[in-house]
Amino acid sequence: MAGLLELAGKENLSLAGVVIRYQEELEGKPREEVRGIMAGRLRVMREAAQEGLTGDFRSPSGLVGGGGKFLEKWRRAGRSLSGTITARAIAIAMAVAEVNAAMGRVVAAPTAGSCGILPGVLFALEAEKGLAEDQLVDGLFAAAGIGIVAARQASLSGAALGCQAECGVATAMAAAAAVEMAGGKPEQAAAAAGVALQGLMGLVCDPVGGLVEIPCVMRNATGAAHALTAADIALAGVRCYIPFDEVIAAMVEVGRALPASLRETGTGGIAACPTARRLVE
Amino acid sequence: MDAFQIIGPVMIGPSSSHTAGAVRIGRLARAILGEIPCRAEILLHGSYARAYRGHGTDRALVAGLLGFNVDDERVREALELALRQGLEVTFSEANLGDVHPNSVQLNLKGRERDVHVLASSPGGGQVVIKKIDDFPVEMSCELPTLIATYPDRPGVIAAVTALLAGAGVNIAGMRVSRRAAGRQALMVMETDQPVPAGLVAALRSLPAIERVIAIDPV
Known part of the structure; x- marks a missing residue:
């Protein structure tokens, strides 16, 4: 992350700007083409959100489906406690995660289990702040920058490091995307990512019955709300002491210390609750 | 690791390591065999062994053997489609030794040859082929x-x-x-x-x- 920020400072680029340049060089393709690929990913996210908010489906286990629709109805009725942007974000995040659980088509961001968090934050800000598609694409590139750092210095596998490496990193990515789209500096995007991940440090991977359903779908919704909180903390200028690189290193330490039962084996944490066991009997 | 591996792949859920990664492993194993196998003995290790049904890892591996892409909606019906195409598949749990928790061995029987492939999916849809028959390799197949x-x-x-x-x-x-x-x-x-x-x-x-x-x- 330090390297990305240094480059951004030297070239006077946003976080998204640095990542787009990196991707251009890597692929040897012009900027517009690289942006176009990302816009394609955004379209799939939008279709998944649409399907999740309006479709009638359940996961093969029958345990999840329709939650995003409930939240959307609640929001439209003006009854949400969490405010307009957050209410939209959590409905979309849950809806997309449900589409994933039902073996629908999604964009892993960075993983499938955490695929609702970015679309939730992106489309909520689009609707409430009137953002253009180009700004959302910038948000995705900023998010990708955070994800690249996490993948290089840690891992994106719940089986290796717990849910902190999936929903935790997705939340950090969404926080950075929100800062980017709000016009924040690269340092603020990195700070938001760091704050987001600190808040989810140690999050375990404990899927009920080994399914990407409970608590994964709920965690996509809470992750989206959490990302907006972290973005606000960074944008407001609250001093965030621990650099993102060090937060990632801590996540690796913590993840390695997790027993196997809390790393995607479906044997500990929420998965081990009596009700959880009954649900998947 | 690049931006489109982080914001991607576009895939059928529910798990990038257990579903999309598994489709890619199946596709690679099929490519190494050089044809659609007529028999596949699939040995699942670690988290793959414990969580494969709920993640559709079984359907995903078979979808790959049939040549499907990670975003192909037929992944859901891959087991039935395999039966119809005469691909006989068995799944069992196995300890494959000191490998990533998301690992699988595919023992494939084709018309011309047999091949044994050991592979892992360390996360985010990435895959690594670790062994072909007795030969240790390290193939991520992100390049030709x-x-x-x-x-x-x-x-x-x-x-x-x-x-x-x-x-x-x-x-x-x-x-x-x-x-x-x-x-x-x-x-x-x-x-x-x-x-x-x-x-x-x-x-x-x-x-x-x-x-x-x-x-x-x-």
Whole structure:
């Protein structure tokens, strides 16, 4: 992350700007083409959100489906406690995660289990702040920058490091995307990512019955709300002491210390609750 | 790791490591065999063994063997489609040793040959082929990949790399291993450019080369 920020400072680029340049060089393709690929990913996210908010489906286990629709109805009725942007974000995040659980088509961001968090934050800000598609694409590139750092210095596998490496990193990515789209500096995007991940440090991977359903779908919704909180903390200028690189290193330490039962084996944490066991009997 | 591996892949859920990664492993194993297998014995390890049903890992591996992409909605029906196509599949849990928790061994039977592939999906849809038959390898197949088997003797590698050089194909990474000195050897090369069919044919016609497999990035 330090390297990305240094480059951004030297070239006077946003976080998204640095990542787009990196991707251009890597692929040897012009900027517009690289942006176009990302816009394609955004379209799939939008279709998944649409399907999740309006479709009638359940996961093969029958345990999840329709939650995003409930939240959307609640929001439209003006009854949400969490405010307009957050209410939209959590409905979309849950809806997309449900589409994933039902073996629908999604964009892993960075993983499938955490695929609702970015679309939730992106489309909520689009609707409430009137953002253009180009700004959302910038948000995705900023998010990708955070994800690249996490993948290089840690891992994106719940089986290796717990849910902190999936929903935790997705939340950090969404926080950075929100800062980017709000016009924040690269340092603020990195700070938001760091704050987001600190808040989810140690999050375990404990899927009920080994399914990407409970608590994964709920965690996509809470992750989206959490990302907006972290973005606000960074944008407001609250001093965030621990650099993102060090937060990632801590996540690796913590993840390695997790027993196997809390790393995607479906044997500990929420998965081990009596009700959880009954649900998947 | 690049931006489109982080914001991606576009895939059928529910898990990038247990579903999308598994589809890619199946596709690669099929490419290494060189045909759709008629039988597949699938040994699941660690988290793959414990969580494969709920993640659709079984359907995903078979979808890959049938040649489907990670975003193909037929992944959901892959087990039924395999039955209809005459692909017989068995799943069992196994301890594959000191490997990533998301690992699987595919013992494939084709019309022409059998092949054993050990692979892992460390997360985010990434895959690594760790073993082909008895040969340890390290293939992520993000670049065009060439696999060749040949008798372990001087000059074979030079003959292969000379053909690649002549065709303007740059080798990004290379690994060779062998059963024992002078016995059968296997080389894996990742290239920066796609490998044209003519070059693959030229490699196959080299006297020392037993078999060449060219795999496009999946």
